[in-house]
Amino acid sequence: MMRNMPIYLAALAAAAVSASSCKEVHPDYFEDISSVYFNNRGTGNVLIDTTDVTFVYEPLDAVRMEVPVTVQLLGRASSLDREVSISVSSDNAEEGTDYILPESAVLPAGEYSFDYVVTLLRTAELQTSRKEVRLELHANENFTLAMTQMEQTADTASTVVFRIVFSDMFTSAPAAWDEEILGTFSQHKFQLVCKVLDIDPDDFNDANVMTLPMQMYVREEIMSYISEETAKMNAGQDFDEDILDPETGDPIIFV
Amino acid sequence: MGHKILTYLIIAAAAVLSCSCSRWLDIQPYDEIAEDDLLSTEDGFRQLLNGIYIELNDEMLYGGALSVEMIEIMGGAYKMGTDDSVWGDYNDIASYEYGTEYWRTRLSETWDKAYSLILNCNMILARIDGAKDIFSGDNYYIIKGEALALRAMLHFDMLRLFGPVYSRNPGASSIPYYREYDGTAHETQPASEIAALVLQDLYEARVLLALDPVRTDGTMMDGPSEGVTDTFLYYRNLRLNYYAVSALLARVCLWTGDKPGAFKYATEVIEAGNAGIFPFVDRALVTGSPDDPDRIFSSEVIFALTDQQRGTLFDNYFDPSRLPNYVFTMESGLFSNYIFGGVSTGGSLYDYRYLANWRTTGGNSYFYKYSDMTATGDIRNTMVPLIRLGEMYLIAAESQSNDIAGGLQYINILRSNRGVTQLTELTRDLLQYEYIRELYGEGQLFFMYKRMFTRVLFSATSSENPEASDAIFTVPLPQSETEN
Structure with missing residues (x-):
């Protein structure tokens, strides 16, 4: 449906230009439409209907993460606030425990879009499993659903259903974790590094931040730390148990 | 950043209140460290230099x-x-x-990685003179010399890969040369100008590395004696040492x-070899324990x-157990009739390079140079x-004069240390076969053919x-360079 919109608008524009009368023309196409759709964009401005987020790049003490989901108006702005009907469901997440929803979903007067902000909650379960919430738009007295999907070059994206997948896990090493320098990636190693050196986890997403000198610093410091804590362990003193590999129970071998 | 300040305050308070909870607080918090601070100590310079070697x-x-994969395929291996x-x-x-699309991306990644390491060399070089007083012993000279040599080596390999066939068109545009740590993009320069800059860096490196302990104590690959904890100046052939710069x-x-120059430096290294710094391999280590x-x-x-993961080179490319997946090995006719066989080509199955590096099973020969020795931890x-x-x-043989035949003695010294008979003449083809035997799987063959401008075997x-042809030997610059 959306793919045809530019053609239709172009036709309207052409019609307006070709009108020989000097009478003011007031395009009235949108006055007949008052519709909403999910309009969330990924890389290359491609419409997405799913987002996959993780807490691992959030500070270790962060317990919430807000995910704004943009709802877009198709039609003319109104002078009144208008309620949008959104249902939220999940097979494995519970409202209040795993996520919090806004009290209402309202397109403010004069606006063409608004963000429906879902707040995700960091739970221990997220370190071992992924959860998903599914948002779905419905028609109501204010809005129709004029289009339900958008065909794109690579895929077809839904414009009435939006899924948020979330976890506290890595699916792969972050971009700036160089395994030549820091060894094979593991979530446990990563969390140890961030804790001991007080590194913002998000730094590991940017090689311009986590430069070679920085990675060498991290490497030397963390290996030294593990060595010192291991010596304490061997001497029967208190030590940081996070230096132990959860699978083997032995001190982590970094590189 | 605000949450971090709060975190520090909490941590600081906790540290004061409870020593038992402060085990890891004696480490300087990472984001209190500016990148500049890392190079305020000799250790920082060492770490960054080590990082560059690791990243290679x-x-x-x-x-x-640039060792066993792309470049060797291009070299017909x-x-x-x-x-x-x-x-x-x-x-x-x-x-x-x-x-x-695939190779454009791959070549671009090679380019980007090389220049990112050059940038780090330049970071060392930009700061080291101002910090000369912090270095112990001769380490200022060693670290600066190695950084210059690394910068030269990386530029030279980008020149060899992306530049023109030098012997045919030294004035052709090639690559940019980065000598500053200032983040500005540089224009490409003619190959001859890049080569001059490479040489300039290497000359300076060689002067600085005149203090390299490799010249007096050898490579010290056995490591330090008991009680010595600082190994920085040991294992010198794992560094761009004085003789590596000469090479x-x-x-x-x-x-x-420049054949006289090539001959001069090649023979200097040969003399170091003769002096016991780089001795030819002990025959017993090759033939005495063939397994x-x-x-x-x-x-x-x-x-x-x-590289602790070096075994993956064998696992990923050469291990015959990979079959029916791809396995890199020499074409059987080339192997049998020219390189390790063939009466007139100097090939022999008694060649140490065959005995040590190859195994023949079921009529196929497989390359084992990167297979681990039995002794773990070696x-x-x-x-x-x-x-x-x-x-x-090989360089000495080719550069001793303009008549390649005159290089026979150098090839025969090499061959006598490989357990094979002497050649009675030396031609360009015979020299190339010797190159293949000696340097197979080490990333030099494509450059040999490009330098000599001959067909690729x-x-x-x-x-x-x-x-x-210029078309096969000149790799296009990455799109990121041509668009700028």
């Missing part, structure tokens, strides 16, 4: 693309299969189709057609990287040779060997 092992550089589902994009690079100078001089030979002839290695299992003594003999069947 990246698979886009000498951990793959491996027989490609016909099944695209197995060989994938490798057939494209074997046909010098540099413009496919690089020999390479560069030969590339630019566990010193496959890389480690005593002859002038410069190698060290440093030789981590070495990826980038420059070796044998190449100095993929096979004993001449129709399968692409003729020399």
Whole structure:
């Protein structure tokens, strides 16, 4: 449906230009439409209907993460606030425990879009499993659903259903974790590094931040730390148990 | 950043209130450290230099693309299969189709990685003179010399890969040369100008590394004596040491057609070899224990990287157990009739290089140079040779005069240390066969053919060997460079 919109608008524009009368023309196409759709964009401005987020790049003490989901108006702005009907469901997440929803979903007067902000909650379960919430738009007295999907070059994206997948896990090493320098990636190693050196986890997403000198610093410091804590362990003193590999129970071998 | 300040305050308070909870607080918090601070101590300079050496092992550089993989395919080292589902994009690079999306990306990654390490060399070089007083002993000279040599080596390999066929067109545009740590993009320069800059860096490095302990104490590959904890000046052939710089100078001089220069530096390294710094491999280590030979002839290695994961080179490319997946190996006719067989070509199955590096099963021969020795933890299992003594003999043979036949004595010294009979003459073809025997799987063959501007030997069947051309030897610059 959306793919045809530019053609239709172009036709309207052409019609307006070709009108020989000097009478003011007031395009009235949108006055007949008052519709909403999910309009969330990924890389290359491609419409997405799913987002996959993780807490691992959030500070270790962060317990919430807000995910704004943009709802877009198709039609003319109104002078009144208008309620949008959104249902939220999940097979494995519970409202209040795993996520919090806004009290209402309202397109403010004069606006063409608004963000429906879902707040995700960091739970221990997220370190071992992924959860998903599914948002779905419905028609109501204010809005129709004029289009339900958008065909794109690579895929077809839904414009009435939006899924948020979330976890506290890595699916792969972050971009700036160089395994030549820091060894094979593991979530446990990563969390140890961030804790001991007080590194913002998000730094590991940017090689311009986590430069070679920085990675060498991290490497030397963390290996030294593990060595010192291991010596304490061997001497029967208190030590940081996070230096132990959860699978083997032995001190982590970094590189 | 605000949450971090709060975190520090909480941590600081906790540290004051409870010593038992402050185990890890004696480490300077990471984000209190500016990058500049890392180079305020000698340790910081050492760490960054070590990091550059480690990063050379990246698979886009000498951990793959520029040692055993892409560059060796371009150098005809491996027989490609016909099944695209197995060989994938490798057939494209074997046909010098540099413009496919896959190889454009790959070449660009190699370029980016090389220049990112050059940037780090420049970070050292930009700061080291201002910090000269912090260095102990001769370490200022060693670290600066190695950083200059690394910068030169990386530029030179980008020149050899992306630059023109030097012997045909030294004035052609090639690559940019970065000597400053200022983040500005540089224009490409003619190959001759880049070569001059490479030489300038190497000359300076060689002067600085005149204090290299390798000249008096050898490579010290046995490590320090008990009680010595600082190993920085040990394992010198895992660094761009004084002789590695001389060897690089020999390479560069030969590339630019300066045969007297090439001969001078190659023979300097040969003399160091004769003096016991890089002795030829002990025959017993090759033939005495054939199941566990010193496959890389480690005593002859002038410069190698060290990579704990080196075994993956064998696992990923050469291990015959990979079949029916692709396995890199020499075309059988070339192997049997020219390199390790053939009456007039000097090939022999008694050649140490065959005995140590190859295994023949079921009529097929497989390359084992990067297969681990049995002894676990042996440093030789981590070495990826980038420059070796044998190449100095090959360079000396080629550069001793303008008549290649006059280089016979150098080839025969090399061959006598490989357990094979003397050649009675030396031609360009015979020299190339010797190059293949000596440097197979080390990333030098493509550059040899490009330098000599000859057909690339993929096979004993001449129709399968692409003729020399600027098109096959000149790799297009990455799009990111041509668009700027």
